[in-house]
Amino acid sequence: MGTLMAFLVGGLYAAAIYMIMRRSIVKLVIGLVLLSNAANLLIFTSAGMTREAPPLIPLGALQPDGVVADPLAQALILTAIVIGFGVLAFAVVLIHRAYEVVKADDMDQMKDTDT
Template structure:
């Protein structure tokens, strides 16, 4: 399964970077969303994929199954998802302010105007 996910990750990265390279600042927002998702998926996949065996220790005291999903990347990604949202909301508001003040959404023009 991993090769397939690897291709998915590559596809999201490619789309994200393409969007981030656009001059229209609004497209940058979409790029940001995509790239943080790609990174999350990447970290999640690093430890390998395990089907149907979440890192939960049974409450009745029975032993864990032989193979259990790695909890560490999951913990990392969990916070990463929430923080990505926080940063996204910050940058989105920042971009909104920038377009309001500059009255343009072309990043090249913004730089010209800033001079």
């Protein structure tokens, strides 16, 4: 499972970086979406995956018996998803406005502020 996830995460990173380096600003945003998902899955994988063991403490006990899944990693990912969603919503609006103002979907047309 870990190996599979490793390949999946690697593939997502590769796809994200490829998309970010394209000239179209729409593809740029798609790349950013993939990148944030790749990072989320990386946290998920690297924190260790435990199957079918929810982190619940039995009634009356003070600690869970046996090995349970790590809930913190999932909390981190949830936070990261929410943040990523907000930021991407902004990015989508930004490229829409940029397209209206510049009238092009091409990063090469947006070199006025470069040096």
